[in-house]
Amino acid sequence: MLLHSLCALNDGAVNSLEEISALIERRNSEIAFDIKTVPFSRLDNWIIDENGSLKHSSGKFFSVEGIEVEMDYRMPLRWTQPIVNQCEIGYLGIIATELNGVLHFLMQMKVEPGNINHVQVSPTLQATRSNFRQAHHGRKPFYLDYFENASPREIIVDQLQSESGSYFLRKRNRNIVIMVDGGVKVHEDFCWMTAGQVKALMQLNNKVNMEARSVFSLLNPRRLALPFRGAHKLSSFGKSLLLPARTDHSVHSMDNLLSWITGIKARCDLTVRPCPINKMTDWRITEDEIVHRDNKYFKILGIKVSIASREVASWCQPVIKPVQNYLCAFVIKEFHGVPHFIVQAKPECGNYDVVELAPTVQCLTGNDEKSTLNVPFFDYVRNAPPALILHDTLQSEEGGRFYHAQNRYMLVMADESFPTEIPEGYAWMSLRQVYTFLRFTNFVNIEARSLIASLPYTPMNSQT
Amino acid sequence: MLLHSLCALNDGAVNSLEEISALIERRNSEIAFDIKTVPFSRLDNWIIDENGSLKHSSGKFFSVEGIEVEMDYRMPLRWTQPIVNQCEIGYLGIIATELNGVLHFLMQMKVEPGNINHVQVSPTLQATRSNFRQAHHGRKPFYLDYFENASPREIIVDQLQSESGSYFLRKRNRNIVIMVDGGVKVHEDFCWMTAGQVKALMQLNNKVNMEARSVFSLLNPRRLALPFRGAHKLSSFGKSLLLPARTDHSVHSMDNLLSWITGIKARCDLTVRPCPINKMTDWRITEDEIVHRDNKYFKILGIKVSIASREVASWCQPVIKPVQNYLCAFVIKEFHGVPHFIVQAKPECGNYDVVELAPTVQCLTGNDEKSTLNVPFFDYVRNAPPALILHDTLQSEEGGRFYHAQNRYMLVMADESFPTEIPEGYAWMSLRQVYTFLRFTNFVNIEARSLIASLPYTPMNSQT
Numbered sequence: 001m002l003l004h005s006l007c008a009l010n011d012g013a014v015n016s017l018e019e020i021s022a023l024i025e026r027r028n029s030e031i032a033f034d035i036k037t038v039p040f041s042r043l044d045n046w047i048i049d050e051n052g053s054l055k056h057s058s059g060k061f062f063s064v065e066g067i068e069v070e071m072d073y074r075m076p077l078r079w080t081q082p083i084v085n086q087c088e089i090g091y092l093g094i095i096a097t098e099l100n101g102v103l104h105f106l107m108q109m110k111v112e113p114g115n116i117n118h119v120q121v122s123p124t125l126q127a128t129r130s131n132f133r134q135a136h137h138g139r140k141p142f143y144l145d146y147f148e149n150a151s152p153r154e155i156i157v158d159q160l161q162s163e164s165g166s167y168f169l170r171k172r173n174r175n176i177v178i179m180v181d182g183g184v185k186v187h188e189d190f191c192w193m194t195a196g197q198v199k200a201l202m203q204l205n206n207k208v209n210m211e212a213r214s215v216f217s218l219l220n221p222r223r224l225a226l227p228f229r230g231a232h233k234l235s236s237f238g239k240s241l242l243l244p245a246r247t248d249h250s251v252h253s254m255d256n257l258l259s260w261i262t263g264i265k266a267r268c269d270l271t272v273r274p275c276p277i278n279k280m281t282d283w284r285i286t287e288d289e290i291v292h293r294d295n296k297y298f299k300i301l302g303i304k305v306s307i308a309s310r311e312v313a314s315w316c317q318p319v320i321k322p323v324q325n326y327l328c329a330f331v332i333k334e335f336h337g338v339p340h341f342i343v344q345a346k347p348e349c350g351n352y353d354v355v356e357l358a359p360t361v362q363c364l365t366g367n368d369e370k371s372t373l374n375v376p377f378f379d380y381v382r383n384a385p386p387a388l389i390l391h392d393t394l395q396s397e398e399g400g401r402f403y404h405a406q407n408r409y410m411l412v413m414a415d416e417s418f419p420t421e422i423p424e425g426y427a428w429m430s431l432r433q434v435y436t437f438l439r440f441t442n443f444v445n446i447e448a449r450s451l452i453a454s455l456p457y458t459p460m461n462s463q464t
Numbered sequence: 465m466l467l468h469s470l471c472a473l474n475d476g477a478v479n480s481l482e483e484i485s486a487l488i489e490r491r492n493s494e495i496a497f498d499i500k501t502v503p504f505s506r507l508d509n510w511i512i513d514e515n516g517s518l519k520h521s522s523g524k525f526f527s528v529e530g531i532e533v534e535m536d537y538r539m540p541l542r543w544t545q546p547i548v549n550q551c552e553i554g555y556l557g558i559i560a561t562e563l564n565g566v567l568h569f570l571m572q573m574k575v576e577p578g579n580i581n582h583v584q585v586s587p588t589l590q591a592t593r594s595n596f597r598q599a600h601h602g603r604k605p606f607y608l609d610y611f612e613n614a615s616p617r618e619i620i621v622d623q624l625q626s627e628s629g630s631y632f633l634r635k636r637n638r639n640i641v642i643m644v645d646g647g648v649k650v651h652e653d654f655c656w657m658t659a660g661q662v663k664a665l666m667q668l669n670n671k672v673n674m675e676a677r678s679v680f681s682l683l684n685p686r687r688l689a690l691p692f693r694g695a696h697k698l699s700s701f702g703k704s705l706l707l708p709a710r711t712d713h714s715v716h717s718m719d720n721l722l723s724w725i726t727g728i729k730a731r732c733d734l735t736v737r738p739c740p741i742n743k744m745t746d747w748r749i750t751e752d753e754i755v756h757r758d759n760k761y762f763k764i765l766g767i768k769v770s771i772a773s774r775e776v777a778s779w780c781q782p783v784i785k786p787v788q789n790y791l792c793a794f795v796i797k798e799f800h801g802v803p804h805f806i807v808q809a810k811p812e813c814g815n816y817d818v819v820e821l822a823p824t825v826q827c828l829t830g831n832d833e834k835s836t837l838n839v840p841f842f843d844y845v846r847n848a849p850p851a852l853i854l855h856d857t858l859q860s861e862e863g864g865r866f867y868h869a870q871n872r873y874m875l876v877m878a879d880e881s882f883p884t885e886i887p888e889g890y891a892w893m894s895l896r897q898v899y900t901f902l903r904f905t906n907f908v909n910i911e912a913r914s915l916i917a918s919l920p921y922t923p924m925n926s927q928t
Contacts, residue, residue, distance in 0.1 A: 087735070088733070089729070089730040152716075152720045152723060152724070155719075155720070155723045156719070158719075158722065158723035158726045158727070159722065159726055160726055160729055160730065174726060174727075174730045176723075176726075252616075254903075255619075255620070255622075255903075256616045256619070258622065258623065258903060258904070258905075259616060259619045259622035259640075260616070262622045262623055262624055262638060262640075262905070263622070263638075265553070265624055266553040266624065266638045269552070271551070352817070353816070353817075353905075353906070439718075439719075439722060440722070440904040441722075441726070441817075442817070
């Protein structure tokens with residue numbers, strides 16, 4: 001396997017970035033869709049059971065259920081909330097191949113009902129099991145057979161990774177990248193892109209969907225890109241990501257980091273019990289929505305969707321509509337020339353294993369300023385001068401479950417006076433260490449993965 | 465840290481193996497204890513709730529609850545069973561130190577009510593959180609402070625690892641080994657042993673308890689024992705375990721193995737729901753026991769225990785009494801001079817993450833010969849000639865929850881004609897790969913860990 005370049009923008013790329021951007025815009029303008037909110041009682045094929053849960057009449061897809069959470073981490077907390085229960089594991093799959101000597105990824109221009117701008121760049125295959133076993137009697141998803149029949153030799157990434165633990169109960173997807181030898185038919189709405197191009201689109205707001213960001217976070221460029229050409233084109237930060245590390249200097253050893261996580265999991269009590277939605281004291285249920293009594297966090301709404309390019313033309317479903325948005329940010333600092341990230345061990349009620357590794361800052365904003373007062377590093381991130389900001393975008397959450405959800409994602413360099421000592425529950429990790437945790441499933445949360453995916457290979461402030 | 469030898473039997477050891485064996489025997493004969501079975505209604509401090517669950521009146525320790533399991537792996541299965549629910553994470557901790565230039569471990573001669581022979585060699589600290597937070601108003605466990613206050617520098621192993629997923633619901637313990645500089649007071653019933661001595665005791669029946677085997681499985685000798693002296697004393701098999709691998713030749717890459725596990729987790733449906741014990745159709749409840757209608761698997765009994773050397777003198781509790789025993793065996797074969805184990809991806813209802821890596825054979829025997837007919841490698845293992853058997857012992861399961869449970873553990877070399885191709889759901893793994901999975905929590909089950917722990921450093925058929 002000869003991978004000459006991962007960061008090609010246009011040099012050797014099948015489609016230029018300008019062509020791809022134009023394609024996204026054109027699909028956005030062409031696509032015929034219609035989305036309106038409807039009362040729960042008029043959600044076709046969805047039933048409200050005796051607990052107030054919203055379930056599909058087939059018993060498949062997903063349900064919205066109530067849970068009661070007891071969490072004892074820094075302080076004991078207890079609350080109730082609705083949560084999306086979707087236990088089955090679906091595919092987030094990308095087909096890769098070498099074209100013109102450059103690694104290309106087959107990306108889909110996919111419409112999702114909740115996307116703020118309708119069309120976003122998505123994995124080749126994005127399908128729940130109900131979906132690909134055709135529970136909705138639609139057509140079989142394109143390219144499914146490639147993944148179902150992939151040989152071990154073709155698979156270059158294959159991991160179960162989580163979705164947001166605040167909204168989903170132990171949900172995981174199979175993130176998979178396969179390398180095929182060519183001869184892949186490109187269907188309408190699909191397009192070959194280089195990693196550099198996808199990364200470039202991630203530097204813009206809402207162009208690359210959560211699922212694609214999740215899969216791209218797992219592509220460790222150091223393991224893919226050797227031998228590596230064109231390093232002279234990279235920013236020094238990009239070089240430190242892509243070139244083999246000259247040293248193994250990490251602030252902490254992997255054993256120490258594993259022990260740190262073990263200690264937190266052992267101390268953090270998290271109990272999640274079913275609780276009927278119609279008995280949740282913290283939430284109000286109306287004909288149209290399930291809403292927090294203080295109008296915080298998020299709402300559950302019902303929508304009716306009609307999209308021309310989807311497997312089925314029209315359907316109803318519940319969605320999560322955020323009331324508050326998140327700020328997700330990594331603070332990055334070099335130690336011995338190796339960039340390190342402040343990683344947070346964060347418990348969330350839907351986590352598969354109590355805590356996952358989260359960005360330095362991951363907190364709700366915008367409803368109650370007091371709630372961010374005691375969030376470590378929040379003020380540092382929000383007040384960082386432009387020269388220290390590597391990345392600052394709005395990105396969408398899963399458009400199949402969230403309605404118009406966009407959160408702010410940032411990468412911020414530490415300044416000269418930034419403390420080396422950080423609070424308990426936070427640790428400095430090199431990128432190599434983050435990639436090691438990524439390989440072993442259920443360690444790194446989707447917000448952190450989204451930021452890892454957005455790490456640029458190429459300079460951000462100038463064109464080369 | 466200078467670790468000259470891990471495999472010392474008597475050379476440099478504080479206590480000789482003969483002294484240690486005599487100590488175990490003496491404690492066994494001295495200890496005053498009394499165990500009798502009692503009806504559930506007479507289990508002091510235990511209540512039977514409206515579902516028939518057995519719970520401690522404090523709400524702590526553990527409970528015996530009913531579950532309904534749906535598992536779809538090779539074929540769809542559905543059953544009900546009682547299971548032990550003990551969500552809190554306890555310590556299995558061992559203190560290590562260097563004495564006479566040899567690494568020593570502080571082991572406890574611990575009585576557990578269910579042990580078939582009462583006293584077994586146990587970790588320094590073995591305590592659930594209810595236990596060490598003194599829910600039973602007894603004395604604080606010895607050496608707890610060492611673990612509560614350990615610095616990252618002192619911690620050499622620190623992992624959450626599972627207990628048997630057929631009997632315990634998502635139970636995990638914090639397996640931890642700390643290296644201290646000396647000055648440790650040796651209380652009565654505690655004794656310094658070398659790794660070689662503990663390993664030698666594991667070659668005998670029922671001398672080393674499940675908890676100690678679990679912790680010892682995590683001590684990768686290659687990472688501990690460098691520089692390593694005395695290799696000339698080792699069996700060639702011992703050398704291949706302890707000396708740095710000359711090659712990285714594994715049959716499969718780690719990426720392929722991770723993908724193999726991901727694929728099985730994605731395909732295997734496992735749903736576990738609460739089911740009232742008194743409504744389980746597969747089980748009969750009497751005054752004295754909860755028993756399978758075909759008298760298979762195991763029973764739940766109540767016992768009343770009085771032991772002089774424990775924190776409290778007398779208590780009642782439910783226990784699991786096996787009706788059938790397990791055969792657990794690894795088949796081992798060298799590829800390119802590197803020993804490889806056939807590892808099975810095995811779903812069990814109480815597993816934290818659907819499947820864990822299990823021994824080549826892990827199956828119930830003795831009740832129904834037909835049930836083992838289609839178990840891959842069962843006949844090979846049972847009929848292996850002595851020359852191919854590296855290890856064959858009876859080992860006890862956790863004596864605090866199981867009553868007189870001993871299973872057969874074997875390590876068997878593949879013969880000349882053993883197939884390289886093995887069924888789906890099985891994979892060849894080098895020991896280095898097994899140790900990598902062990903570091904990342906929840907990958908390797910207790911039966912496999914027990915066998916890994918028993919891997920001998922020294923020749924088994926001759927004294928050196």
